[in-house]
Amino acid sequence: MRKVFAILALLVLMAATCQAQQKIRKSVFGANAGVSIPLGEFALKTFTYDAGFAAPGPNLGAEYLYYGKIFGFSSSIGYASFFFNEKAYQSEYDRTLGGYGINDVSAGNYQMIKFLAGFTLKIPEIKHTEVMLLFHLGYAACIHPDLRVTNSEYGVINSIAKTNNGNLVADAGLKINYWLTERYGVSIKGSVSTTEPSFSDPAGPNGYFDMLMNHASVNVGFIMNLKISSL
Secondary structure, eight states, rough: OHHHHHHHHHHHHHHHHHHHHHHHEEEEEEEEEEEEEGGGGGGGOSSSSTTTOEEEEEEEEEEEEEEESSSEEEEEEEEEEEEEOHHHHHHHHHHTTTTTTTTTEOOOOOEEEEEEEEEEEEOOOOOEEEEEEEEEEEEEEEEOOOOEEEETTTTEEEEEEOOEEEEEEEEEEEEEEEESSEEEEEEEEEEEEEEEOOEEEEEEESSSEOOOOOOEEEEEEEEESSOOOOO
């Protein structure tokens, strides 16, 4: 009889543990928007090697996370646009040419689409709040804007056609979720990314150039728990 009770107790404990694990597991969809800020060489505004003259711009993203009490997996897709600092670029040409002639710069925006996947580490939920670290690898499709510089005396002195390429990207972030209800919540996230695509430049010495497009992003958005316990 004792063995029967022991077996029943074990079965009850296993069922309770299973239910508890199912309860803390979450399948979460999120959408967010924010600003991306160029870092390092990508943000340089002087004529030095690999200077990008990039300025902060908007971004959009969507993500899916599946996690338990501490560990989980996540994936995301995001789009970012970085403005080209035409004013700083023109100032460098004014300085280089010593004020000879009038320079004019026209350029589009840098653009990037990131496809990421990786794992998530988090602390247990406290007062409807989750704090997690996300580590991702993936692929970044990047676009270098068209760029044209003209001088009133020399004519066109620099021209780069719009070109695209991609490379591997690494991303790490800190994310905070706050659940308003069992299903819906809001989030804030900060992250840093690094990638170095090569862009075509037929007029250049190698026919191409590498650009380190490091950047940070700050995003806010909403989250939805796709897997809630049924009543």
